[in-house]
Amino acid sequence: MSTEQGKHKAELLDGALLADEIKLEVSGQIAEMRQRYGTVPTLAAVQVGDDPASEVYVRNKIRACEAVGIRSEHHALAAVTSTSELLALVQSLNTREEIDGILVQLPLPSQIDESAVIEAVDPAKDVDGFHPINVGRLAMGHPGLVPCTPAGIIELLDRYQVQISGANACVVGRSQIVGRPVAQLLLQRDATVTICHSKTRDLPGVTRQADILIVAIGRAGFVGREHIKPGATLIDVGMNRLSAEDDVRRFFGSEAERRLQVLEKRGYTLIGDVNPAEAIEVAGRFSPVPGGVGLLTVAMLMRNTLKAAQLRRALDQ
Ligand code: NDP
Secondary structure, three states: OEEEOOEEEOEEOOHHHHHHHHHHHHHHHHHHHHHHHOOOOEEEEEEEOOOHHHHHHHHHHHHHHHHHOOEEEEEEEOOOOOHHHHHHHHHHHHHOOOOOEEEEOOOOOOOOOHHHHHHHOOHHHOOOOOOHHHHHHHHHOOOOOOOHHHHHHHHHHHHOOOOOOOOEEEEEOOOOOOHHHHHHHHHHOOOEEEEEOOOOOOHHHHHOOOOEEEEOOOOOOOEOHHHOOOOOEEEEOOOEEEOOHHHHHHHHHHHHHHHHHHHHHHOOEEEOOEOHHHHHHHOOEEEOOOOOHHHHHHHHHHHHHHHHHHHHOOOOO
């Protein structure tokens, strides 16, 4: 936390720096694995259709594999792929001994039964942690493969020495990939956890009780001054695109000019679920978008792939 001309400014939690540290740790462990056992983990990334956001995500994951020394395979299937065709691919990846991790990029086209695909992935290779067996293990507080974004959020809190035990933690959003699993992880770490959603009454009144506030709702700049307890640690998970100049000026305050240049270049600029200018003035620590948990998700996927390989092949960790 710092002040500039007497104005409070939250300490920014640097997800990019932490993501680099995690990838460095993982690449060191992979080099050791290669030396001791003559093998490295392999990740199979499955993409269906040509959704531009999914393409960027898969490309980033494959690049990260190359950077840390994980072998990767990219399976790109046509948008018209059926559930049974995709299930057949997943089954073949399940049975291939050299594959340690299987990642099916979501969302899938509407004709595909997403739950059937998630449930078809071998839980031991489920590096996204979405299989009901891994979800159940997490709910029971047992070790297993944990979803990447929630695991990254806990890493971020730990690296910045945010006290979780005993803290009032509030998670806004109850999705399977972020809200619910991060709430479970916070509970495991002895936080007092409240989960909010679209039917929550008096949302600001609830979120203002939180020492740790995590927001994953998919609503641009929704959480503002009135939601934040002064001095709280605030983690913004949202990834939204802003394409109107007025919105950019409204949300970004002194940073608006730089963001307008991004808008002109790309046609949009990224914003989370939190109003960044207000968050910086009220929170004690703030993980912004971009530069916060987004990059950690990929780093945690690398760590999960290594962990899956170590567990499945019964190697020393
Ligand atoms: P979902 O769209 O699956 O769920 C949104 C949740 O937010 C729901 O639980 C919904 O409540 C709740 N919600 C929506 N509007 C409100 C509101 N006005 N007040 C309170 N709660 C509300 O979200 P995801 O978890 O998949 O994604 C959330 C955001 O995080 C998105 O912007 C997404 O892009 C981003 N994301 C970022 C990742 C990263 O790596 N950084 C990874 C994954 C997601 P209800 O259940 O009642 O409908």
